Amino acid sequence: MPYLILYILLLAAVCLGAFLLLRRFESRRPAAYRHAKSIWEPYLYILPVFLLLLLMFGYPLINSFVMAFQNYKLTAPNAIHFNGLANFQKLFADKDMGLIMRNSLVYVVASVAGQFILGMTLALALRKKFRGRGLYQAAVFLPWAFSAFVIGLIYRWSFNGEYGVVNDILQKLGWVGEKLAWLGTPGLSLLVVILAMIWMGVPFFAIMNLAALQSIPADVYEAADMDGCGGVRRFFAITLPYIKPTVIVTILLRTIWIFNSFDLIVVITGGGPANYSQTLPSYMYTRAFSGYDFGLASALGVLLMVLLAVYAVVFLKVTKYNRAGDF
């Protein structure tokens, strides 16, 4: 608590300082559009955000990078020293790495595909106005606002081997004879995580796709109708090309987000059984805070960054993000 007060005071002081500085700039009337009164003005406004990110995001990230090349165990604080590539050697000698890589791939591809297909379907169904659409949207988009943690709880409970409702329904339908140990069976545990992830992410895709759909001018469709264009052809010849840019950006950004997020894994399976539902980031979390081997975890982090960097370059190439310099 004292830190919180201290911090708020500090923040207030900084804001006050910035405010006083601003007052000096304000003595004159603001100039025309996009011309700052002083070349420093735009920087001044963005400075707090930039400094915060640099200090609390950039600096730790560099630390993380350095730690990857160190023997850094929290359990042995006196034996911290550089050890070259030893962490990476240990990492690649880990016989579970192949499994974890494969899990990550399956998890990301299945989740993105599921979310996209269902989100697109929902957006198409929502496209035409109907009475109560606002209300319906508020309900069906709700999972977007839900915490991954609680969603994880619900799925963990529903797929519980003994008391779970999913097993009960499947048995009553006669689809399974004996109760399945969903969370204790290799393959099935990852499937439950994927299902939860899809459930959570459909609203986001639906929102994005719906916005894209609604930006298509109506007269294009009218023209197509005149020419006697069928529904399926209409979708592939008009709708899809129109929304393609939005869809690509959404998919690519979402892929990263899904890859990085692992709360569901921690809550539903804890990576089990025997790492069969572990992905790279969740493995990093497990290694860092069960064995307190921060060096090894950071090496994993560097590996992650390399993968993401490759992905990001492809992303920028495909979307021409940087040339546009715009979101």
Next chain:
Amino acid sequence: MRRRLKRVLAGTGRVVLLALFLLAVVLPIYWMAITSFKTHTEIIDAQNVTYFPKVFTVENYNQLFSMYDYGKMLQNSLIVSVATAVCITLLSILGGYSMARFKFRGKGAMLLFFLVTQMIPGILVIIPLYLIYAKLGLINTRFSLFMYYLIVNLPFCVITMRSFFERIPYTLEEAAYVDGCTRMQGLRRIVLPVMFPGIVAVFVFAFIGAWNELIAGTIFISTSDMWTIPVGLKSLIGKYDVKWGVLMAGGVLALLPTAVMFAVMQRFVVEGLTAGAVKE
């Protein structure tokens, strides 16, 4: 005639589809809610899974508050989330304004920097941040969480705010400046009032982002008096005898604020999501 039949069929198909989606969203929530109102014996009766509580009880909710001190968790979550949301809203108004209204050297690079921070997994920052906090004596404080939530949610919020600013024509402001307003007066009196949807959207993003977070909480917080809701409930799963009724009750209460927030401000949030992520 065939054409009309086709249209009717398509209409029915759409209604069925929409109903299925609604069902898929509602069923898991329903299951959580009714579990929270069942007695413990009914919950762990593996032979008879009941689809509506035989005995309706609020015992789970009572236990949540009396045995597990849920009130304290609520309080911690609320303090951290509100502090985060307020600070982020203020910072992104300034940052977003700068990004939207000025051309300046390094703007493109800064946007790219923001984008990159969105691509980096949180856990990569959490680990070194844990060590930094440890050095500063900030481990196990609400401040540690506040700080982390601030930096992970800021970039997206600034970008979102920027697109909201860009939609407001500059002429609106300019008139005020011609009349002798200063920049801050123009911002406060002219721009911010029409920016209401954007401000609401950013506030909701930041609040939900902080309220829902689990991983950093499990790492930075070590004693029960500092637990936020996810961290506190997570510690209950770790126990040998998992009390699902209590956990589900905790889940229901954790979802309520964000669900209400979203339902009420859905229009703004949807607008904000599309504004922040997609180029127009």
